[in-house]
Amino acid sequence: MNLIRSLELLSAQRFETPEILKKLNAASRRLAELKGVVESIPNRNILINTLAIQEAKDSSEIENIVTTHDELFQDDLSGGSRLGPAAKEVLRYREALRAGFEKVRGDGLLTSRHILEIQAVLEQNHAGFRKVPGTTLKNSAGEVVYTPPQHPDEIEELMAGLERFINEPNLFDADPLIKMALIHHQFESIHPFYDGNGRTGRIINVLYLVKEGLLEIPVLYLSRHIVRTKADYYRLLQAVRTEDRWEEWVIYMLTAVERTASEAIVIIQKVKAALLETKRRIRDAYKFYSQDLINNLFNHPYTKIEFVERDLGVSRLTATNYLNELAEGGFLQKQKIGRSNYYVNVVLTSILTGESMQRPGA
Numbered sequence: 311m312n313l314i315r316s317l318e319l320l321s322a323q324r325f326e327t328p329e330i331l332k333k334l335n336a337a338s339r340r341l342a343e344l345k346g347v348v349e350s351i352p353n354r355n356i357l358i359n360t361l362a363i364q365e366a367k368d369s370s371e372i373e374n375i376v377t378t379h380d381e382l383f384q385d386d387l388s389g390g391s392r393l394g395p396a397a398k399e400v401l402r403y404r405e406a407l408r409a410g411f412e413k414v415r416g417d418g419l420l421t422s423r424h425i426l427e428i429q430a431v432l433e434q435n436h437a438g439f440r441k442v443p444g445t446t447l448k449n450s451a452g453e454v455v456y457t458p459p460q461h462p463d464e465i466e467e468l469m470a471g472l473e474r475f476i477n478e479p480n481l482f483d484a485d486p487l488i489k490m491a492l493i494h495h496q497f498e499s500i501h502p503f504y505d506g507n508g509r510t511g512r513i514i515n516v517l518y519l520v521k522e523g524l525l526e527i528p529v530l531y532l533s534r535h536i537v538r539t540k541a542d543y544y545r546l547l548q549a550v551r552t553e554d555r556w557e558e559w560v561i562y563m564l565t566a567v568e569r570t571a572s573e574a575i576v577i578i579q580k581v582k583a584a585l586l587e588t589k590r591r592i593r594d595a596y597k598f599y600s601q602d603l604i605n606n607l608f609n610h611p612y613t614k615i616e617f618v619e620r621d622l623g624v625s626r627l628t629a630t631n632y633l634n635e636l637a638e639g640g641f642l643q644k645q646k647i648g649r650s651n652y653y654v655n656v657v658l659t660s661i662l663t664g665e666s667m668q669r670p671g672a
Contacts, residue, residue: 313459313499313551315468317475317492322484325560330488333564337487340571341524347578348529356585356608357529357578358408360662363611365531366403369512370396372536383612383659384647406431407513411528414517422473428513432506439465439502447548456551458501468500476518486522490515491563495550512536529574535566577661581608584657588641595639598632607641611659614652 314320351357363382370377377397410428414420430436444458459465475481476493484492497511516528536543539562546562549555585608593599606613606621618629633653637644642653 318481337564337567344571362404368533370400491560
């Protein structure tokens with residue numbers, strides 16, 4: 311079997327094995343815990359702005375598009391003017407994720423039109439679904455092991471069927487997490503675009519969970535798990551096509567949900583603790599404390615004078631004084647790009663990168 315014509319032809323009961331149900335229960339618990347932790351953050355835009363960078367970086371790395379956190383965090387500072395091609399592609403992923411989130415939140419649906427718009431942001435074109443044959447998948451010996459749908463009409467038909475499966479709950483009586491695994495496999499097997507299929511498919515994963523109400527905002531990022539288990543990911547994708555091993559694929563995806571939700575919980579709890587501690591210390595030590603200032607420092611891992619001017623509505627001199635005092639107090643690390651200064655939120659950056667940074671003066 312290369313490609314199932316319609317996912318609802320599968321039996322939902324085949325996914326009710328003890329192993330799948332045990333894994334589903336664990337993944338569901340972790341996802342519900344993640345949703346609760348996210349809801350405890352007063353300003354959720356902080357999470358979208360910061361965690362989306364990590365997902366964009368990891369998802370792009372799967373496609374061998376590699377950049378650094380430092381280059382990505384500098385994007386806001388330069389408006390993208392200093393970025394290399396890889397970093398620009400990574401940040402388009404974040405833009406596409408945000409665009410898709412706004413569509414799903416507005417419509418309550420995840421349609422083919424939305425998917426087309428997501429891919430258009432990623433690839434910066436409006437080529438739409440493929441009109442020519444897709445790239446065949448070959449093994450290490452150079453043998454063709456999978457050929458995606460080739461005819462434009464077939465691609466349109468399959469994507470229409472996938473849209474129904476995504477948006478009509480009565481078509482398939484299974485838990486949304488199981489359906490997410492099936493949707494992801496089907497999309498990757500249809501391979502509907504000339505380019506950007508993998509990254510678009512990974513955006514669809516989290517947007518589907520938002521659509522189903524399992525998350526309020528898109529902060530479950532499966533790409534980190536896929537990066538770590540890349541060989542298993544591609545092996546299991548193919549095992550479904552050639553051996554109908556759907557159960558193993560579903561277990562893999564449920565494991566990805568469980569593990570990445572657990573990691574996201576830890577990161578968000580650290581961000582929340584850092585935010586509250588920074589807020590307390592700045593409020594106690596500086597007369598210029600404000601919630602807008604805290605939001606600025608945690609919306610941007612790297613901030614600059616212009617951002618503080620804009621967000622707080624203060625003069626350039628005042629914004630400069632605020633940032634310099636915070637740098638002297640150890641909250642920020644002052645750095646220079648060309649003739650301009652920027653200021654690194656040391657604690658936040660360390661949390662997001664998983665790398666310790668030395669505090670100024672330490």
